[in-house]
Amino acid sequence: MNVAAVAAELRAAAERADHRRMLVLAGGxxxxxxAAFDAVEGADVPNEEVTVVTAREGFRFERVxxxxxxxxxxxxxxxxVCDAHEGFSPNVLGRLVGVVDGGGLFVVLTPPLDSWPAGSFAESLAVPPFGVDAVGDRFRTRVIETIRSHPGIAVVDVDAGEIERRGAADDSPPTRSSPTTPAATVRRFPAAAYEACLTGDQSRTLHALEALSVGRSGPAAVVVEADRGRGKSSAAGLAAGSLAAAGCDVLVTAPERRSAAEVFDRADELLSGLGGLDRCEEGTITTDAGGRIRFREPGAAADLPGDPDAVLVDEAAALPVRRLSAFLDADAVGFFTTVHGYEGAGRGFSVRFAERLADAHHDLTEVSLSEPIRYAPDDPVESWAFRALLLDARPAVDPLVADASPSSVAYCxxxxxxxxxxxxxxREVFGLLVLAHYRTEPDDLARLLDAPNLRVRTLEHDGHxxxxxxxxxxxxxxxxxRAAMYEGERVRGNMLPDVFTSQLRDEAAGVPVGYRVVRIATHHAARSRGLGSALLARxxxxFDGEVDYLGVGYGATPELLDFWAANGYRTVHVSTTRNDASGEYSALMVDPLSPAGEALARRHARWVRERIPDQLSDQLRDADPDVVRGVLSACPPGDAPDLSDREWRIVVGVAAGPGQYATAPAPFRRLALAALTGAPAEDDGDGPSVGDALEPRAERLLIRKVLQGRPVGEVAAELGYASERTCLRxxxxxxxxxxxxxGDGLDVVSRERDRFEG
Known part of the structure; x- marks a missing residue:
């Protein structure tokens, strides 16, 4: 065995094709x-161009x-070099594949391929009450099979000293496109920006981004989609620099600040070359022309601070649609997203966000980049990663499911x-799950295949x-x-019992058994036909009679609250902080299936009703009133409100006379809560419910003014009342x-009414 020679051979082939090659060193x-040290020597690569990802120490190379x-x-x-003996996970693999440059090597150290044991990642899949022995090995089998069959991957058995595969692949000279610079008469960005492009795709994308320039005819939106490593963030940086050079204020946002580092680096380089750079500080670049480029986290950026001239949203697929929609309040906005790759799923972005874009008043330009920047097209290591990690999974094509309906599908x-x-x-299952969530990672594929606590249920139309x-x-x-959870220990994979126990101090909540709906998705070509509800019903x-409840937790929006409530799920908890990614408060809901599940749902619904008035005037004071309406309407009603005679006199004084709400808010809050949760009156029979008595705007008024305690002027403006007096009326x-x-039938109410109405 001569690992150095194998590495040299692989490196030479990689350089000829401007591709990457992969070397698997299997064994102890x-x-x-x-052997990895020998491979680096054989590849003739300087130490500073090598990174080893391992839990071990003592390397002369950079270690992460x-x-x-x-x-x-x-x-x-x-x-x-990726050491898969310890601390390995599919996410690590997905991250590192894209780090290797064209002409480089991805070296993976594995246990013997025929006896790869469960490691630390398998332990993370063994959520209580399951042990490691219940974790499957299907993901590892998948990786091993693709390693042994895919072009461009060499395998060396370092224990036996044998070369199993040499990793042959096409090493023909690469074919690359050349960037172009539009004529001065048809471009708005400086020629230097186009000269900084590396591919024809990139220069074409930059030209499309000129739609965001000052002088456009109206609001404009540009959507840029690309696989990982195609230069979309660089194009965003060149556009940002060009706009700032012309004096524009450019707001940049991304799920994490580091995600936008490439945008700022490219903008800095361009402005430095143009001689227009005034100052570059962390998170802000200013120009001599009065322009600037500044970063804000998505939550702060959604408010469009400072009224920017243009907004650039990088890695948009990692943000939920509701948050992305806020950026459409800007007159010029660019969305940049990864289609296939570790960072997220851009197809999900395009499908989920398409309706909002279509409804916006922006001239829409869509552009995609397909040619890699770091290596030539048709790279075998990239195609292996897509194949092994299902980074390119997608649902069935639209025509195959376009006729699907609840009566045409089979439950599987x-x-x-x-x-x-x-x-x-x-691929169809995972592709739909990718579309259902704004961030799906390679770890999720391994969980799907190997986690003992997960189950998949589908509706299939003609086999799709x-x-x-x-x-x-x-x-x-x-x-x-349960005791450890109560005392603060986190227990993986048990989200609802964890919240009930650790936050709400209900140690018995971990006894009932339930299934939480982690994700649910319907093909975009067959939505709005009741298929999601049909799947939940099946x-x-x-599971009726097999487990105690079905549950779900999600970022609460009015639409989702309506969906889950319509399917029989009840509110049992609302978070008091917003989710960092979605910007929403989270709701937990339960559909009981047994007496134990009913008891769990009943007591937690009661606790929601008891604490939410105080929360709405404090931690939830900024919650969307339609979210609050949905949360409360899905909360099982309690008893009829119990008001003293004096409290009824105060309420009737406001309803029919000269009384003032601010004199004693407590009874008004109790009545509002009763109404919003649908609590019955004392003698309710088959008559109309309280919900029939209030229009949605009146319910929002109860929430904003009475339960959240907002100033009447603010409430009047938000809800569209002509004046504060109109709002109070x-x-x-x-x-x-x-x-x-x-109060119907109560003597005190009748007497008070007669005084004002008689």
């Missing part, structure tokens, strides 16, 4: 590390611990083994997946685990309706 860890491998995203190395319960054995079905739900088993925890029928009218419903 120490032998693999020694596996848990910090994400800091390499956006950078390049000639050789990356494929096991993980079924999915592993059927690549076509696996049209709707999918991913379910996670939760609860059924022993007393020791899941409920299957509307409040009186709302309480007149509530008095009719909850």
């Amino acid at each position: 860890r120490d032998a693999g590390i020694d 611990p596996p848990e910090q491998s994400d800091r390499l995203l956006g950078s390049t190395r000639t050789v990356v 319960a494929p096991t993980a083994a079924d999915l592993a054995a059927d690549e076509h079905r696996l 997946v049209v709707s999918v739900a991913l379910l996670a088993r939760e609860g059924g925890l022993d007393a020791e685990t 899941i409920r029928a299957e 509307a409040l009186g009218s709302a309480y007149a309706a509530l008095t009719d419903h909850y």
Whole structure:
């Protein structure tokens, strides 16, 4: 065995084709590390161009611990060595593949391929009450099979001293496109920006981004989609620099500040070359022309601080649609997103965001980049990563499911083994799950295939997946685990019991067994036909009598709250902080399936009703009133409100006389909460519910003014009342309706009314 010679051969082929090659060193860890040193020597690569990702220490190269491998995203190395013996995960693999430059080597150290044992990642899949022995090995089998069959991957058995594969692949000279500079008469950006482009794709994209320039005919939006490593962030930086050079204020946002580093680097380089750079500080660049480029986190950027001339949203696929929609309030906005790659799923972005873009008043330009920057097209290592990690998974093409309806579909319960054995079905399932969530990672594929707590349920039309739900088993925890959770220990994979126990101090909540709907998605070509609800109904029928409840947790929006409530799920908790990514408060909901599940739902719904009035005037004071309406309407109603005679006199005084709400807000809050949760009156029979008495705007008024305690002027402006007086009259009218419903038949209410109305 001559690892140095194999590495030299691979490196030479990689350089000829401007591709990458992969070298797998399988066997004992120490032998693999020694062989990796030989590979670097044979490849003739300087130490400073080599990074080793390992939990071990003592290397002469840059060393990065596996848990910090994400800091390499956006950078390049000639050789990356990935130690898969410890701290390995699919995410680590997905991150590192893209770090290797054209002409470089990706070296992976693995245990013997025929006996690769469960490692630390397998332990993370063993969520209680399951142990490591319940974790599958289908993902590792998938990786091994692709390693042994894909072009461009050499395999060396370092224990036996044998070369299993030499990694042959096409090493023809690369074919690349050349960037072009539009004529001065048809471009708005400086020629230097086009000269900085590396491919024809990039210069074409930069020209499309000129639609964001000052002087456009109206609002403009540009959507740029690309696979990882195509130069979209560089194009964004060149556009930002060009706009700032012309005096524009450019606001840049991304899920994390480091995601936008390339944007600022390219803008800085361009402005420095143009001689227009005034000052460059962390997160802000200013120009001699009065322009600037500044970064803000998505939550702050959504408010468009300072009224920027243009907004650039990098890695837009990692942000939810509701947050992305806020950026359409800007007159010029660019969205940049990864289609296939570790950072996210741009197809999901384009499908989920398409309707909002179509409804916006922006002239829309869409452009895509397909040619890689770091290496030539048709790179075998990239295609291996797509194949092994399903980075390019997508649902069935639209025509195959366009006629799907609840009556045409079959309910299926494929096991993980079924999915592993059927690549076509696996791709359709995973492709739909990618579209359902704004951030799906390679780890999710391994969980789908190997995690013992997960189940997949589908609706299939003519053999194609049209709707999918991913379910996670939760609860059924022993007393020791429940006690540890109560005392603050995090227990993986048990989200609802964890919240109920650690935050809400309900140690018994870990006893019932439930299935949480982790994700649910319906093919975009068959939406709005009731397929999602049909899938939930079939899941409920299957598990009724087998588990105690079905549950779900998600970033609460009015639409989602309506969907889950319509499918029988009840509110059992609302978070008091917003999710960093979605910007929403999270809601937990439960659909009970047994007496134990009913008892769990009932007591937590009661606790929601008890604490939410105080939360709405404090931590939830900024919550969207339609979210609050949805949360409360999905909360099982409590008893009729119990007001003293004096409190009824105060309420009737506001509803029918000269009384003032501010005199004693407490009874007004109790009535508002009763109305919004649908609490019955004392003698309710088959008559109209309280919900029939209030229009949606009146419900929003109760939330904003009474429960959240917002100033009346602010509430009047937000809800469209002509004046503060009109707003207060509307409040009186709302309480007149509530008095009719909850006070009907009470002597004190009749007497007070007679005084004002008689």
